[in-house]
Amino acid sequence: MPQPNAESERTRLLESTAPLERMAYFRSELQLQDEAMAVLAPYSEVFVTYAKDYADQLYAKFDRFAQTQLMLHRESSPGRLRRSWEYWFRALWTSGLDERFINMVWRSGVLHVSLGIDQRFIDLAYGYTRSYCRDMAEREVPLPELRKVLRTVDALLDFCMLLATDAFISSTQRCDTEVMMGVAHQLRNPLTVIGGNAMRIRRNRDSCADAHDHSQVILEEALRLERLVKAVGSYVNILNQKPEFQICSVPQLMLETLQELRPEYPSPDFEPELDLAENNALVRGDERCLRPLFLQTLRNSLQAMDKANPRLRIASRPSTATRGFLQIEIENSGPAPDPDMIEALFEPFHSIRPMGTGFGLPIARLAAKKCMGSVTLTATPHGGRYTILLALPGAAGESVFFAGE
Template structure:
């Protein structure tokens, strides 16, 4: 499996949030040797502790590797207290987290390891640092170890998410191929069957279900990619994103027969969202609303108003038709739950995930004559949204 690149910007933001600046690290300078001179003792202390846990003992003793692990732990401890927290060290720390995944090491044991390291450091400070300097040094070392925990957890999540993503994408690819072949063969068979043939309806049903399965595979792949990918928020125009989504759906024939009314204020300030996510939100919600609209009065309306919290805008997407009961609302926002016979049950979950990736939210509620989706999205720069 290809390794993820080191996310320097994210790791450096952790350093900034924890206040681990060069000025803050100056507290460590007079005491670096307190730690580096004890790196071998740390390696033995750490090894002895985890040899006492059956699960980690198996990992440490695999292929008689306990002493090799001790050497690596000693080196890590020495590097933490002898090097600057620059990109070279961040790469080293990130790769340590990758190694934990490769060893199938439970992240809970990794976090426990940092707790053990904290105990060792506190004991060193208590024994070897003058009393007036202990408090400031202890606080700094705690922040350094907090950063290590964040970096290790980030590495763990990134690597395991990549494994999950590759697995699901592989399954989707393997399912898509036979589904495509089946659909193509059914269509060829249908061309040879006259309209009055009693078997034709059965073939049409199989074809419709096959097409539904194709859409479901595509939706699962999209949901997985979004769930495990990193959003890139930037100022986006709601009106332009909505127009692009409408154009795409019209070209695909997904809005045929639907009376669409758009009432977004062109003067709305931009929202802060990944542009792809915003278009996905509108495309999924509009298609879902069009499919669910009352056949006798197929209307879909989109309007905006100030959000429920300062710095947010609320977009309402209303469609005519039967409204879900209170017990159905949460189900419809969950994957694979659909009120439509040929639905995939992924439209609302995909839209909700895209909104959450941008720190927004999506809710569903009954409305007079139909149902409405309420989309709350953050404005770029925290601007206030005027009335629409």
């Protein structure tokens, strides 16, 4: 895969834009609307005069740490960082939190990830900034107005921290998923070649018995790794999805998933027991996440069943412990899972089956989280039970954050 050069990567960072809808929600929650910002207007001109002093003091603070010293002293243009901090400080009081300012702070958060700056130092910088701004306000603002100004200053810096943190989380996740997808992509073609050559050896009548046996092992492992590559791709796709919440029918999705899994049933006449509450059949979620959630939990239940006495029961009811949620239980006969090993089963690459990928239950848990729900596994006297919690319609009110996350 072609790798971007430093210049193209820098251009991409400078052109990245903040999720403005989500930022508008944060701003509203912090009560930073025009009325609140107007409290700072009478003092903005005097506040901006502190910009150079602020930048100098911040530089001096971080010049004390070995980790940040190295970055401060290797500037390509001497004084560039201080000039950037001055510009940010002036914009803090004069921008009115316009789109340009929001994108500037967002891009700085993305750049911090690109440069490998420890997020704890960014948080520390905002701590220093808050202390500096409060001291400045106490010197410049009349006492009767000071309380309102300090509250707005705190909210303003909280908003900037949220912006930078949101950028940090989004960029870190993007980097992680790019690595995972890159590894999966690089493995796919070699695995195809390995599997193809193993098949040729097996078909060659002139090959000795040992060669046939070894090629069979190679083929089986290649197929397992191909399934692993596919599972990693599914995991990353769900990880990257921004849920689009809608009303979904649990019975419909469950029946469609069972139909997909029918070739994996223990016998042609096997049928699961269904007890899905008709009066609570709807949940609020994203179908793209609910399908893999049901697929992985049902598949694991089928694989764990007692083949001599197969039993699979699927039931749903409103949760009594978690109000506003539907509780779905998938219970199977067979050996009960070891309680000490249950949590490990939800970790990537952990599998108790020789040919397993170790991604089935991690995919299920991630999909549940994307729908603001959960999935757990418990041992029962007769096997294992998955418990899925999903939000009922109306469990969460409409908001920009819930809809856009």
